Amino acid sequence: MAIRAIVFAVLSLTLLAGQSAQAQQATVTGATMLWYGIYTVRQAKQIKDPNSASGVRWESSGIVGPDTNSDRIALRDNIRFGFGYNLLGRPRGKVVPVVHVTYLPSADDANNAGKNTRPDRTNYDLAIGQDGLFIGRKIENAAASPTGIYKFQVWHNNRILLEKLIAVYRP
Secondary structure (H helix, E strand, O other): OHHHHHHHHHHHHHHHHHHHHHHHOOEEEEEEEEEEEEOEOOEEEEEEOOOOOOOEEEEEEOOEOOOOOOOEEEOOOOEEEEEEEEEEEEOOOOEEEEEEEEEOEOOOOOOOOOOEOOOEEEEEEEEOOOOOEEEEEEEOOHHHOOOEEEEEEEEEOOEEEEEEEEEEEOO
């Protein structure tokens, strides 16, 4: 009888441990786009990143999306554009790997038909349901920046969650 109680206790603990481990696993079910267009930031800092096409990336906080969404942006100095989003899944707050991919218009694309250069990829560890998630591009010098179609993508586990094309033109 004591052996039966011990076996039952071990099986119960094994099942509980299995359920606990399963409950800890994160499942990303998708993402929701919250806004797109020109946004503002409260604070931004430039960080060296050898994995970025430009060799640097910007880390921003205090993101405020536009009052009105727009996927057509007039190019000018010192603007930021892209989109804000929310990761969906369980459990809320669980950190998961996310990849942001940005395709810039090609300088040799005379028709600006959306042919794109090598993508700029940045890996992040972000939380499901975290506030303030976004992907975007900062334009400092409009004269040196290409016009055309900028493509922004959010990926998780080799699956695209969101994509937005934004047309940038010279006014």
